Each structure stands twice: as structure tokens, then as C-alpha cells.
Amino acid sequence: xxxxxxxxHDPVEMRFLSxxxxxxxxxxxxxxxxxxxxxxxxxxxxxSVAESDVTVVTIFVNPTQFAPGEDLDKYPRRLEEDVKLLxxxxxxxxxxxxxxxxxxxxxxTSVSPPKISRKLEGEFRPTHFGGVATIVLxxxxxxxxxxxxxxxxxxxQVVVVKxxxxxxxxxxxxxxCPIVRDNDGLALSSRNIYLSPEEREVALTINRTLSHVRxxxxxxxxxxxxxxxxxxxxxxxxxxxxxxxxxxxxxxxxESADPIQLPVALLxxxxxxxxxxxxxxLVTA
Numbered sequence: 184x185x186x187x188x189x190x191x192h193d194p195v196e197m198r199f200l201s202x203x204x205x206x207x208x209x210x211x212x213x214x215x216x217x218x219x220x221x222x223x224x225x226x227x228x229x230x231s232v233a234e235s236d237v238t239v240v241t242i243f244v245n246p247t248q249f250a251p252g253e254d255l256d257k258y259p260r261r262l263e264e265d266v267k268l269l270x271x272x273x274x275x276x277x278x279x280x281x282x283x284x285x286x287x288x289x290x291x292t293s294v295s296p297p298k299i300s301r302k303l304e305g306e307f308r309p310t311h312f313g314g315v316a317t318i319v320l321x322x323x324x325x326x327x328x329x330x331x332x333x334x335x336x337x338x339x340q341v342v343v344v345k346x347x348x349x350x351x352x353x354x355x356x357x358x359x360c361p362i363v364r365d366n367d368g369l370a371l372s373s374r375n376i377y378l379s380p381e382e383r384e385v386a387l388t389i390n391r392t393l394s395h396v397r398x399x400x401x402x403x404x405x406x407x408x409x410x411x412x413x414x415x416x417x418x419x420x421x422x423x424x425x426x427x428x429x430x431x432x433x434x435x436x437x438e439s440a441d442p443i444q445l446p447v448a449l450l451x452x453x454x455x456x457x458x459x460x461x462x463x464x465l466v467t468a
Contacts, residue, residue: 186270188240188277194285194325197239197278201327209236213328213355215319218242218279219259219373223363225272227332230360232273239326240269242279247286247293248314259373278326285321293317297346299437303450304339304461307427315340316347323348323355330356334363336370338450338463342437362462364390370462377458386455388421392429393449393464400443400466407431407441418453427452427459434465 191197204211212235214227224240231238242265249255266277293313300312323331333341345357363371368390369383378386396414404410414429431440434448446467453460 186273186275188266188270188274190266191276191278192280192284194280197276197280197325198327200276201239201325204237205327210330211235211326211328212238213322213326213331214238214240214274215322215331215333216240216242217244217258217373218265219261219376220265220268221363221371221373221375223334223336223371225268226363227334227360228269228272228274230358231330231332235328235330237275238273239276239278239328240274241322241326242277243282243285243318243322245285245314245318246282247317248311250308250310253308254374259376278322285318294320294347296343297350299346300339300343302437303428303430303432304452307452312340312343316343319344320347320351320353323353328355330358332358332360334361335359335465336362336372336462338448338461339437342435362464368394370460372460374458374460378455382456382458385422386458386460388418388423389451389453389460389462391421392417393451393462396431396449397464397466400445400447405443407439407443410443414449414451418451422455424454424456427454429453 212231214231216224228240244258246255262279269277294316296312296316305312341359348355348357367387369386392414396410410431411429418426430450432438432448433440434446440447446465448463448465450463
């Protein structure tokens with residue numbers, strides 16, 4: 184049912200509301216986002232609305248997870264439109280703090296992410312998960328949710344957050360929700376708006392590659408090297424600009440899976456033009 188979400192900018196006000204909700208016995212679901220919302224984000228919000236008494240969506244373009252030269256300055260920001268979309272799916276509160284309230288002058292404390300963050304994304308964006316872990320822990324401390332909802336598309340991010348929560352005894356359940364795709368198969372991403380029509384056609388190669396290799400594995404292929412070779416060749420033939428990684432890994436440890444033993448996760452990160460896109464799929468018995 185459509186609502187007009189309460190917009191909260193002040194972390195102290197958000198924490199006061201969280202404490203009141205907890206005293207009242209309300210369950211709180213949280214969806215951390217950087218805004219520029221699409222149907223993938225909204226699917227997380229719907230899951231929270233369905234399962235929690237109160238849903239808080241956070242919108243914060245976190246500067247510490249962007250490396251120099253990445254797209255922090257041009258990352259899309261459209262708060263008014265985002266809040267309207269969230270109201271249509273029944274979200275109660277939107278927490279959108281300013282950077283100076285989340286990182287006060289002189290702030291120097293950060294979270295060292297778990298070892299699992301160092302591979303794959305960590306090899307190409309070595310500071311990324313430190314920024315992610317720090318802001319997620321801060322948001323959890325402020326919003327104090329019972330359950331937090333993350334999308335499978337950012338697969339390694341979910342694995343990192345789940346381990347951080349376990350390692351630091353954070354009383355939050357981390358729920359993973361399925362990837363949402365456009366009709367043509369492209370995984371929804373806020374960065375898709377950067378793609379020209381020609382680049383979007385190239386980007387469709389990513390999901391085609393995942394689907395093809397997934398079927399090979401289901402048909403009995405167990406040679407990890409052969410699968411990786413096939414993945415990379417399909418991406419190259421499809422016209423991607425460059426490949427950061429194409430990987431077949433254990434879904435929990437992210438260790439390379441060769442020979443392949445189900446379940447496995449197929450993970451891809453590529454550039455199409457100047458736009459970096461990631462996607463993945465799970466292959467289970």
C-alpha cells in the first residue's frame with residue numbers, strides 16, 4: 184500500500200527512532216542502498232515490507248568505497264524520485280544522511296574486512312570492501328535492524344557482510360535476495376544508464392555466458408579450466424572491452440573450484456566501454 188516515507192537525515196534522530204521501535208516490540212528490516220533505485224532495490228524493499236513490521240531504506244553514496252578515478256562524482260543521485268518509488272512499495276522510513284554526519288572531521292576508524300574480501304573484487308578494487316564494511320557496520324549501529332536485505336548481484340559483498348556480522352557478533356540477520364533482470368537478461372544496475380544502445384547489446388553477452396556455462400556444468404562438465412576458457416572466450420567474442428575476472432568458485436569460500444563440485448558460483452566482472460559491470464549465478468545440483 185503506498186505511503187509517504189519519513190525522511191531522516193540525522194543519525195541521532197534515526198537511532199532515537201530505532202530505539203523507540205525496539206521498545207515497542209517492532210521488527211525492523213533495513214535495505215542499505217546508494218540510491219538511484221531500480222527494480223532490484225525495490226524487490227529488496229518489498230521483501231522487507233512483507234517480513235518486517237517497519238522497513239528502513241538507507242540512501243547514502245558512500246565515498247569510502249570508491250577508489251580515486253572511480254565514478255563517485257557522477258554516481259546518479261535522485262532522492263526525490265527514489266523516495267516516491269519507496270513509498271509506492273510501502274517503505275516506512277528513508278535514512279539519507281550527509282557525508283559529514285557519517286564521517287565527522289577527524290574520523291579515522293574503519294573496519295578491516297575479512298580475508299575473503301582480498302580476492303576477485305579485492306584484487307581490482309583493493310580499498311572497496313574496507314569502505315563497504317565500515318559503512319554497513321555504521322548503518323547497522325544506527326538503524327539497529329533485525330534483518331538486512333542485500334541483492335545477490337553483489338555476490339562477494341554479501342559474503343563479506345555475512346562474515347563481518349559473524350566475526351563481530353553483530354545482532355543482524357543478513358538476507359540474500361535474487362538477482363532481478365530486465366527482459367533481455369541484463370542484471371539491473373544503477374550503472375546501466377551509462378551504456379549506449381550498442382554497449383547494452385554487448386553487455387547482454389554477460390548473462391548469455393553465465394547461462395551457457397551453467398548448462399555445461401549441469402550437463403556434467405567438471406573441468407574448471409575448460410569452463411573458465413569458455414567463459415573468457417565468449418566474453419571476448421561478445422565484444423567486452425576488458426575482463427577483470429571470470430571465475431568458478433566455491434560459493435562460501437570463493438576459492439577456485441577445479442575440479443568442479445556442486446554447488447559453485449560463477450562470477451564475472453568486465454568493462455563494456457567505460458562502464459564496469461558485474462554479474463553471477465549459482466549452480467546447484
